[in-house]
Amino acid sequence: MLQNKKEFSEKLEKETEIVEYRPGEKMTDRTKSGKIRPWRQKKTENVKYSEYLEILKFKKAYNVRTCAETLNFAVDQNGEKKLYQVWFCKSRLCPMCSWRRALKTSAELEKVLSAAVTEYPNSQFLFLTLTIRNVTGDKLKWTLKRLTDAFHKMMKYKKIKYVQGYVRSTEVTVNESDGSYHPHLHVLLMVTPKYFSNGYITQDEWTELWKKALKIDYRPVVNIKKIHDKKGKGSLKSAALETAKYQTKSKNYLNDDVDDHVNLERLKILEDALKGTRQFGYGGVLKEIVNKLKLPDEDDLVHVDGETDEGNQKKVKIIMATFDYTKMDYFYRK
Ligand SMILES: [Zn+2]
Numbered sequence: 479m480l481q482n483k484k485e486f487s488e489k490l491e492k493e494t495e496i497v498e499y500r501p502g503e504k505m506t507d508r509t510k511s512g513k514i515r516p517w518r519q520k521k522t523e524n525v526k527y528s529e530y531l532e533i534l535k536f537k538k539a540y541n542v543r544t545c546a547e548t549l550n551f552a553v554d555q556n557g558e559k560k561l562y563q564v565w566f567c568k569s570r571l572c573p574m575c576s577w578r579r580a581l582k583t584s585a586e587l588e589k590v591l592s593a594a595v596t597e598y599p600n601s602q603f604l605f606l607t608l609t610i611r612n613v614t615g616d617k618l619k620w621t622l623k624r625l626t627d628a629f630h631k632m633m634k635y636k637k638i639k640y641v642q643g644y645v646r647s648t649e650v651t652v653n654e655s656d657g658s659y660h661p662h663l664h665v666l667l668m669v670t671p672k673y674f675s676n677g678y679i680t681q682d683e684w685t686e687l688w689k690k691a692l693k694i695d696y697r698p699v700v701n702i703k704k705i706h707d708k709k710g711k712g713s714l715k716s717a718a719l720e721t722a723k724y725q726t727k728s729k730n731y732l733n734d735d736v737d738d739h740v741n742l743e744r745l746k747i748l749e750d751a752l753k754g755t756r757q758f759g760y761g762g763v764l765k766e767i768v769n770k771l772k773l774p775d776e777d778d779l780v781h782v783d784g785e786t787d788e789g790n791q792k793k794v795k796i797i798m799a800t801f802d803y804t805k806m807d808y809f810y811r812k
Contacts, residue, residue: 505549505799505808507559516577518807521546523573525803526732530745542567546574548800549808552793562796566779570752571745573728575779582782583758584722586773587645590760591718593767594643594668601642602673603705605717606665608688609698612658615747622648622661622755624692629663632691633761637683640673643762648755650726652744659747666705666721668764725757 507515528543545567552562566575594601608629613621629646632638645666650659673679679687685700692698705713731745760768774781798811 501810502812503810505810507549507551507561517546517549520574520577521801521808522806523728523732525806527569527571527573527728527745530731530738530742533742534746534749536749538567538569542569542572545569545572546801548798551797551799553795553797555792555794559797561780562793564780568777568779571726571728571731571748573732576724576728578779578782580722580724582779584719585783587718587722588715589771589773590645590764590767591666591714593771594764595714597767598642598668598670598763600671601668602671603714603717604667604669605701605703605705605720606667606684607662607699607701608665609660609662609700610692610694611696611698612653612656612660614658615743615751618650618659618661618747619751621659622650622751625661625663626755626759628688628691628693629665632687635687635691637677637679637687640670640677641667641762642670643668643764643766644760645721645764646759646761647721647723648725648757649723650730650748650751652726652730657740657744659751664721664723666717668762722758725752 505517507517509515524545525543528539528545531539531542544565546564548564549561550563551559553559566572566578568575570576591603608625610621610625625648626646633641633644647664648661649664650661652659679702681700681702684702685697688698688700689696705717726748731741731748733741799808800811801808
């Protein structure tokens with residue numbers, strides 16, 4: 479019975495793939511588990527983003543608009559299609575590129591963490607959130623730099639000698655009620671067992687360390703929690719996802735519920751503040767693992783799910799889908 483059911487769903491999946499591809503018709507692209515990939519939604523947001531950039535007179539506006547306009551899929555002998563070639567604009571705040579980047583980062587992070595767990599089976603993981611008081615737009619860029627500088631300074635403190643490695647990411651949220659910006663850091667810490675026996679740091683102590691590194695006269699909000707269930711990888715995986723998420727959500731500057739001028743002002747501030755910053759950074763043994771794993775090219779936003787082009791699948795044809803700007807959807811080429 480079970481076998482039949484499995485065969486049936488496999489057959490169904492293959493048939494769906496083939497039926498879904500009809501030249502001239504609407505494109506659908508599904509993950510292995512059947513979830514529809516949000517190409518249309520991301521491209522629609524990308525169009526709005528490019529229109530805003532044009533109003534703000536950013537030179538890249540035109541390039542951004544052509545981001546992921548044409549999707550090339552390779553189809554193998556079983557009729558399965560896989561993303562093959564796409565041009566992405568790689569603009570930091572492009573909703574399309576941010577989506578691809580987040581997928582890529584979380585797949586990579588999962589790989590790095592699973593290698594870390596294998597290589598250092600006794601290590602533990604903690605999730606640390608470091609914040610600072612909200613700032614106005616004009617201080618955002620400077621505050622982001624201040625956060626990363628303070629973080630690097632804090633990591634050198636003697637008290638945290640049992641931290642073996644870390645992954646740090648920056649996030650900026652916008653406070654809807656007063657329009658202030660909330661930049662903060664998410665850090666996944668990898669510690670030796672001695673952290674718990676010889677060098678345990680309480681949340682109060684982390685707060686003091688962060689306060690000292692930031693050189694501020696108030697107590698910043700700091701949160702530290704241990705990640706349990708390392709073997710099941712469930713919590714570790716969700717902490718990885720939390721770390722690898724978007725630098726700033728597109729809702730912060732493409733919000734349909736506010737006036738265009740509010741979105742435009744926020745977009746300008748975020749573009750300027752995030753330009754040239756690095757969202758993501760590895761340190762310690764996790765950095766060593768990253769170097770050893772030889773992860774795919776940072777700029778490759780096509781192969782984001784940990785898969786590569788290689789393998790035993792044979793490409794039998796290439797199918798193409800293009801975005802129709804009047805119908806606002808992707809259609810297969812005739
Ligand atoms: Zn893009």
